[in-house]
Amino acid sequence: MFPWPRTLDASPVFSINQLTATSSGRNRFIAEFISHLKLHGFARIRNSGVAPESIKELFRQHRNFFNLPLPAKLTVRHPGGVAPARGYSPWAYEKTAVLRPDLHAAPGVDTLISSPSHQIEFSARSVGLIGSSKTQLLDAREQFAIGPPGDSSFPTPQLAESLLPDFNAATRDAYHEIAKTCSKLVLAIELGLGVPLGTFDSLATGELGAELNLNFYPEVEHNVLNDNNGSDVAMRRIWPHSDLGIISALFQDGVGASGLELEVRGSREGNCEFAPVPIEQEGDVLLLVSNTLERWTNGDLRAALHRVGLPPGSTTSRVPERRSAVMFFRALPTADIGPKPHFISTENPARYDHITAGDYLKRHNKRLY
Numbered sequence: 001m002f003p004w005p006r007t008l009d010a011s012p013v014f015s016i017n018q019l020t021a022t023s024s025g026r027n028r029f030i031a032e033f034i035s036h037l038k039l040h041g042f043a044r045i046r047n048s049g050v051a052p053e054s055i056k057e058l059f060r061q062h063r064n065f066f067n068l069p070l071p072a073k074l075t076v077r078h079p080g081g082v083a084p085a086r087g088y089s090p091w092a093y094e095k096t097a098v099l100r101p102d103l104h105a106a107p108g109v110d111t112l113i114s115s116p117s118h119q120i121e122f123s124a125r126s127v128g129l130i131g132s133s134k135t136q137l138l139d140a141r142e143q144f145a146i147g148p149p150g151d152s153s154f155p156t157p158q159l160a161e162s163l164l165p166d167f168n169a170a171t172r173d174a175y176h177e178i179a180k181t182c183s184k185l186v187l188a189i190e191l192g193l194g195v196p197l198g199t200f201d202s203l204a205t206g207e208l209g210a211e212l213n214l215n216f217y218p219e220v221e222h223n224v225l226n227d228n229n230g231s232d233v234a235m236r237r238i239w240p241h242s243d244l245g246i247i248s249a250l251f252q253d254g255v256g257a258s259g260l261e262l263e264v265r266g267s268r269e270g271n272c273e274f275a276p277v278p279i280e281q282e283g284d285v286l287l288l289v290s291n292t293l294e295r296w297t298n299g300d301l302r303a304a305l306h307r308v309g310l311p312p313g314s315t316t317s318r319v320p321e322r323r324s325a326v327m328f329f330r331a332l333p334t335a336d337i338g339p340k341p342h343f344i345s346t347e348n349p350a351r352y353d354h355i356t357a358g359d360y361l362k363r364h365n366k367r368l369y
């Protein structure tokens, strides 16, 4: 286990090509990988199978898209509502603060009151910074959501080629490549948990259910993300939350720590603290356990709480832009995401209800947009 307190940069980097090592090497790798995921809910992954050039190309497209003038981006606007997200969401449109209202601290306070992440859907606390009069909590973020290329029920709006030649095709290629890697990561998790192969992945799908999200956090004045600015609005790049799917595979443009923070587990009971997680090498992936996997494993694996704050040591009056791309690898919309029998016993009864992944997403989107 890496050292406590408050540093996640000593967490190991798992080279996923160890899956094809000799059997003793492979077994050791799987055991270390799964025990790390159980303890921390995330893992840094190298040699994931997604070519670094593909990630470079994805972020080139990412940059070109968000640099377009607003009217051009609005031609592929996400219509909102409970359907799966598709297309462009402008600045502050998606509101992640509604997801975990219990985690919002008073300004400047970083020790937060926590509750188990499975309570995400039950949280009834009012939305507001604890101890503050802020009335609106918004995300300083724009976004483009890409659905499964074969999804004719919820197609992704296609950008006119005259605006950006190749954007549609390049993001489609990235979608397939990253989905393949997600399948491999889920396989490693199945092996680690000792469940029959296909327990999670036969229901997961790169073709239906998953979503590749491009996140853009524009450069802003420091005080936009600071609560002492005299306005009624509190903004964060992204408020604390966990993702909905089985796993998320997160790529960041550039290396180092640029604001992404994960929950540091093992702090005092009842507290929740976050620390930056740097990306060491271009193309490295951050694997996050997400809610569906927590539900399926009846809490054996717990979803990673994360947020995007200020880059560490940021002292200038402007906060530099940030770009990320996250694959939400989700279950098929028709799949039941209640606990699997393998994880239920008399000592450990089911802690989650039965619901389909599609209904779970609708419930989530109703609050988010």
Ligand SMILES: O=C(O)CCC(=O)C(=O)O
Pocket (backbone or CB within 6 Å): 213, 215, 238, 243, 250, 252, 260, 306, 307, 308, 323, 324, 326
């Ligand atoms: O930008 C990031 O690194 C985090 C994005 C994220 O948490 C999300 O899209 O759900």
Ligand SMILES: [Fe+2]
Pocket (backbone or CB within 6 Å): 241, 242, 243, 306
């Ligand atoms: Fe997230």
